[in-house]
Amino acid sequence: MPSGDVLLDVQSVALFREGRTILHDINLSVLAGEIHALLGVNGSGKSSLAYVIMGCEDYHPDAGRILFAGRDISDLPMHERARMGLTLAWQEPARFDGLPIGDYLTLGRPTISRDELWEALHAVALDPATYLPRALDRTLSGGERKRIELAAVYAMRPRLAILDEPDSGVDVLSFGDIQQLVRRMARSGCAVLLITHRNDMASIADRASVMNAGTIIITGAAEEARRVYTARRG
Amino acid sequence: MKAQQIPVMTMPHNDPAWAREYEAILQAYEQAGGPIAALRSGRVAALVVSANRVLGAITVPGVAINAEPLPDGVQAQIVVAPGVRLERPVHLCFGMIAETGVQRIVADYEIGAGAQVEFLAHCTFPNARDLRHIMDATVRISEDAHMNYTEAHYHGPHGGVVVEARAGVAIGAGGRYFSTFSLVHGRVGRLLIDYIADVAASGVVDLTSMVYGVGDDDIEVREVVRLNGEKARGLAKTRIAVRDRARSRVFTTAEGNAPGTRGHMDCAEIVRGDAVAENIPTVIVRSDEAHVTHEAAIGSVNRKELETLMARGLDEDTAVDVIIRGMLGRLSG
Numbered sequence A: 001m002p003s004g005d006v007l008l009d010v011q012s013v014a015l016f017r018e019g020r021t022i023l024h025d026i027n028l029s030v031l032a033g034e035i036h037a038l039l040g041v042n043g044s045g046k047s048s049l050a051y052v053i054m055g056c057e058d059y060h061p062d063a064g065r066i067l068f069a070g071r072d073i074s075d076l077p078m079h080e081r082a083r084m085g086l087t088l089a090w091q092e093p094a095r096f097d098g099l100p101i102g103d104y105l106t107l108g109r110p111t112i113s114r115d116e117l118w119e120a121l122h123a124v125a126l127d128p129a130t131y132l133p134r135a136l137d138r139t140l141s142g143g144e145r146k147r148i149e150l151a152a153v154y155a156m157r158p159r160l161a162i163l164d165e166p167d168s169g170v171d172v173l174s175f176g177d178i179q180q181l182v183r184r185m186a187r188s189g190c191a192v193l194l195i196t197h198r199n200d201m202a203s204i205a206d207r208a209s210v211m212n213a214g215t216i217i218i219t220g221a222a223e224e225a226r227r228v229y230t231a232r233r234g
Numbered sequence B: 001m002k003a004q005q006i007p008v009m010t011m012p013h014n015d016p017a018w019a020r021e022y023e024a025i026l027q028a029y030e031q032a033g034g035p036i037a038a039l040r041s042g043r044v045a046a047l048v049v050s051a052n053r054v055l056g057a058i059t060v061p062g063v064a065i066n067a068e069p070l071p072d073g074v075q076a077q078i079v080v081a082p083g084v085r086l087e088r089p090v091h092l093c094f095g096m097i098a099e100t101g102v103q104r105i106v107a108d109y110e111i112g113a114g115a116q117v118e119f120l121a122h123c124t125f126p127n128a129r130d131l132r133h134i135m136d137a138t139v140r141i142s143e144d145a146h147m148n149y150t151e152a153h154y155h156g157p158h159g160g161v162v163v164e165a166r167a168g169v170a171i172g173a174g175g176r177y178f179s180t181f182s183l184v185h186g187r188v189g190r191l192l193i194d195y196i197a198d199v200a201a202s203g204v205v206d207l208t209s210m211v212y213g214v215g216d217d218d219i220e221v222r223e224v225v226r227l228n229g230e231k232a233r234g235l236a237k238t239r240i241a242v243r244d245r246a247r248s249r250v251f252t253t254a255e256g257n258a259p260g261t262r263g264h265m266d267c268a269e270i271v272r273g274d275a276v277a278e279n280i281p282t283v284i285v286r287s288d289e290a291h292v293t294h295e296a297a298i299g300s301v302n303r304k305e306l307e308t309l310m311a312r313g314l315d316e317d318t319a320v321d322v323i324i325r326g327m328l329g330r331l332s333g
Helices: A046-054 A078-083 A101-106 A114-123 A142-156 A175-187 A200-204 A222-233 B016-031 B036-041 B303-310 B316-327
Strands: A006-017 A020-031 A035-039 A063-068 A086-089 A160-164 A191-196 A207-212 A215-221 B046-050 B053-058 B063-070 B073-080 B090-095 B100-111 B116-124 B130-141 B146-154 B161-171 B176-185 B190-199 B204-213 B218-227 B233-242 B247-256 B262-271 B276-285 B291-299
Touching (some): A006 A191, A020 A035, A020 A046, A020 A191, A020 A215, A035 A175, A035 A200, A035 A222, A046 A160, A046 A191, A078 B303, A086 A142, A101 A114, A142 A175, A175 A200, A200 A222, A207 A222, A215 A222, B036 B090, B046 B063, B046 B073, B130 B146, B130 B176, B190 B204, B204 B218, B204 B247, B218 B233, B218 B262, B233 B247, B233 B276, B247 B262, B247 B291
Parallel strands (some): A035 A191, A086 A160, B100 B130, B130 B161, B146 B176, B161 B190, B190 B218, B204 B233, B233 B262, B247 B276
Antiparallel strands (some): A006 A063
16 A cells, blocks of 8 residues: 655656657656556657666656655666666566576565565466476567566565556466556555556556656546546547 | 496595595586586496596496596597487596696597487586696497587686687487587686587587686687588587677588588677677588578677666676576576
């Protein structure tokens, strides 16, 4: 449950690329423990905002600042943001070659127990006995890689997980599975910034924001934001 | 079939100098990832060589191991009788505890028709500062025989090793030869891999090399796969990472010399810092029903892989190392 404390505070952030405005005047807050949906059509700037928050290369904000747990993280490298409890699950996971899946899942939290490792794979509907001995390689389908990426985020037990379109991709978890996973993360005390273009996915959110053309046009109760999103999409 | 009986080589167990050297080389073997318990059990075929001394040779029914010292190494003949199928691998432990010297291993492998055998070779030079290890192997895989050969090196931190690994492999009709060479622990020093494989009809060859070069390490891989018989298949796979000022040069050749042959060369290299990597594949096709391909990917660490690991809290150097070791097939150790 949300505690009311602001965990992530994005203040007046802007991002420009080759004369184009990618993001402008972004203001967004995520409360500790809340599920916050970020709704928007393709190209509205949702993923760019996720990369700015995470501190990806070439996504340093040109204006504004980002606070996490009260600290300005705008100039921190990614790994330091991650060590503070912030992480990101990419829409299209990286294609690692050869890393054992068990090792990959423990990278974010080396002290994780075997039971927690199994729980993380169960949470994304993968059989631990089958997948832990395997390696991340080309034999895995896109859907399997996506599940493993989500399991890695779950296993890390972050304070805030940004999930970029967790429902996208072929052979991916069912809509209900994703919602269950997000609720499970929230129950464990992890706030979730749930990026999606699907209005129904946002139904599990405590609050929601709607992005359009590189800025946030409304933030509020999930139902209210979903109505605005639906109306704008026509 | 009835396996031939081979006498077990007697060893001077009452010689303290032998015992010390044997223990030292086994410890180095263990450091290199060698399964020491299997070696000590006496239930697997094994050959243990330190410098030019044969410290141990254990045979099992169906496998003959004869080893003789040379002035600068050892000459070994390993014969697997036709039809023999070994459940456990044959262990080969080569190494030198000394900082300087030369070790030349002249090895002759004869795998009888229909036999199936796996070799695990560990080459350990933990203290090397000015040391040369030469491996000259001749391998004959008879008809329908299957040989799996894995060679792992451990070189210690100084980089003063020159390794020249040469092999001529002849694979008979329907035979299969799988080889994996890895040098991902300690410094490479200077490495030359020089393999030539001739494959008869319906035979298969699969050569994999994995090397991680740092400092001023120098890596050269030369592999030639000649698919001479109909429907022969071959793969030359190279995985190399170089950082600092290390250099790597990979020359692979695949020849499709008969109808229905299929060959492929697959080279992936990661380059960091001032390191330099080259890959020069050669494709030769002498039959209009042969098919030979190659792919090469050389460059920096994939940015998305790097950022994914950094988003889990790994700093950049650690993340790069994890990616490289993943590519090289080993994350830890």
